[in-house]
Amino acid sequence: MTKVGFTAVEKIFAAHSGGEPVHAGDVVVARPDRIMLHDITGALAFEIVASMGAKRLAAPDAVVLVGDHYSPPPSPEAARLLTQMEQFGRDMEVSHVFTTGQGIEHTLLPERGLLRPGDLVIGTDSHTCTAGAFGAIGTGMGSSDVAAAMALGEHWFMVPETIRAAYHGSRGRWVTGKDLILALLARIGVDGATYKCVEFAGSAINGLNMDERMALCNMTVEAGAKTAFVPPDDTLDAWARDKFPGEEDFAWVRSDDDAAFDAVLDFDAAAIEPLCAHPFSPANVHPVRQSVGVRIDQVYIGNCSNGTLTDLRQAAEILAGRKVAPGVRCIIVPATQRIHAQAAREGLIETLLEAGAIVGPSTCGACAGLHMGALGDDQVAVATTNRNYRGRMGAHSSQVYLANAWVAAASAVAGEIVHPDAVAGA
């Protein structure tokens, strides 16, 4: 079969590696527009940059340093990671430094106007694929790779194949971007998209707002994906014009109609119900209706996949006029300070606090069992985070169920996993 057209990811890699057309499978040397590091993996990268003998960075303005995993720090060792980041920023003349609580990197990057459609972004965090929601290509790499890219201004990449995941029709009530990506994980498993780009399509995708698209792209790495992509549409156009007023020249990249996809997966959006990933894998997905009755100790609504204003509004919708069940810690973490402030203006924070929720600073925190809500032995949580591997959120015997903010909030009220209908009516 002769291939004539190109996929979006092939076009973006071509544009960043000199302009000549590239094909999936090619190894190219590309210049990223943005290189993002966080406090944990950044610390290792800073050391490696120094050991490489780099006295300066190739493009300091491309670099974004975000202290989000341990922010504010729970220990002197964690505080040291932030000071090392700040020192590196000063030494290397990096201006985009966020170490004083501004928020979680993947939500912060687009919020602060540091991500544009068509960009190539690399980061020391595996969830850098979240950038795909903005018609850009983002991929997570290790500290050595990112150190090399900062020193040289470019790095080698193998251009990935693309899996197209098309969601047709309209979503039902209580179904979010989170459920669409859980449906994909249920179908293909934790290595079903290894080394590939997952490109989304279909009317149900167009129906997602930007927050929901971030949740969708964020968890593609849980299927092993290298990157994710949502093609530009009116929703992205409106976001870009609002974020960059006066600008007209955006790089709208789309796959050609005759591009070759490694696989095309079709989903009937109306048939997807609220889903829940059971311990100990993000692909151990079951309908929430079949997960009910599990007693819980904690609910966590936050993290880079689901700490957005949309998630806070969903949580407040359920918690308004209700109370968190006795004995349950309901921890809500807006992903950025600005989201937190906007939520306060909308009265959401008061609603959440009145219900008995804990509203925390914008940090990765308990998602990775770091701080602000770790789990003890045998404790069970429902979380809007993206991983539930053994020991992820704390004690090795603890268990995490992944679900959307509506399900998480409803479960907080019930004290056990429930479908939102059970709390907020059908």
Next chain:
Amino acid sequence: MIEPTPRRNALPQVHLFGDDIDTDIIVPARYLTTRDPLVLARHCMEPLAPGFADRTAEGDILVAGRNFGCGSSREHAVLALRGAGISCVIARSFARIFFRNAINQGLPLMICPEAVDAAHDGGPIAVDPVAGAITIDGQVYQARPLPDFLLGIVSAGGLLPYVRERLARQEHPE
């Protein structure tokens, strides 16, 4: 003072694991306030096999199923394995970020389902990462070869020496 695990007076030993061994198992995030491989090694595989590094010796081989190293991008996972003395990982398949991280740290990886089938936990094994050869019970298995470019990075000791040399050439072009 944490001592490195001494090499065995015998062939390296196999440490056998299953599918989807993720980076939260290889080294939980809350221990990542350090980059010291010997400190990280104390927590290597902790959620699944606490005290793993007490049972390994320098040069031992980790053998695993599919999708080894899935999850986070933390390069600390490779450091923890190195600190525990693991000199090579053989698996049915690897997750992509872990694969690059191992290459970059000079830790050889080999994809060889037949060798994984033949391996016994605790049994002796011999590996030649350059040739891609794995010997178990007198039988030699051939792993899928790494591209020369990647083998070059591993042989150089990792990405750091590679970039150091390239930057030095930039500073002083011949």
